[in-house]
Amino acid sequence: MIKRVVKIPSISAVQEFNRICSHFNCDMDLSQGKYTVDAKSIMGIFSLNLEETLVLVANTEDEELVDEKFSKYIID
Template identity: 60%
Template sequence: MVKLNVKIVSMQDADKFNKICSKFDCDMDLQSGKYYVDAKSIMGIFSLDLSQPLVLNADTDDEQKVREAFAEFVQEA
C-alpha cells in the first residue's frame, strides 16, 4: 500500500489526476478526512472538498512508479 499526500487545485487537475489513476491496474482511493472515494471516478473526486488535504491510497507495492506518476500533485507533509 502506497500513501501520498496530494493536492488537486482545479477541474483540469482533477481530470488529469483521474486519467493517471486509470492507467494503474490496482485499487486507488482518495481520502479526505473520514471520506473515501474511488480515485478512478471523476464524480468521486468532485464529491470531495478539494480545499482540504487529500491522501491517495494505492493498493500496490511499486511506490516509485506511483510517486513518479503523481509527482506534480504530491504535497510533502
C-alpha cells in the same frame, strides 16, 4: 499499499489526476477525513473538498511509479 498526501488544485487537474489513476491496474482511493472515494471515479473526486489536502491510497507496491506519476500533486 502506498499512501501520499496530495493536492488537486483545479478542475483540469482533477481530470488529469483521474486519467493517471485509471492507468493503474490496482485499487486507487482518495480519502479526506471520514470519506473515501474511488480515485478512478471523477464524480467521486468531485464529491470531496478540493480546497483541502487528500490522501491517495494506492494498493500497489510500486512506490517509485506512484511517486513519478503523481509528482506534481504530492505534498512534501
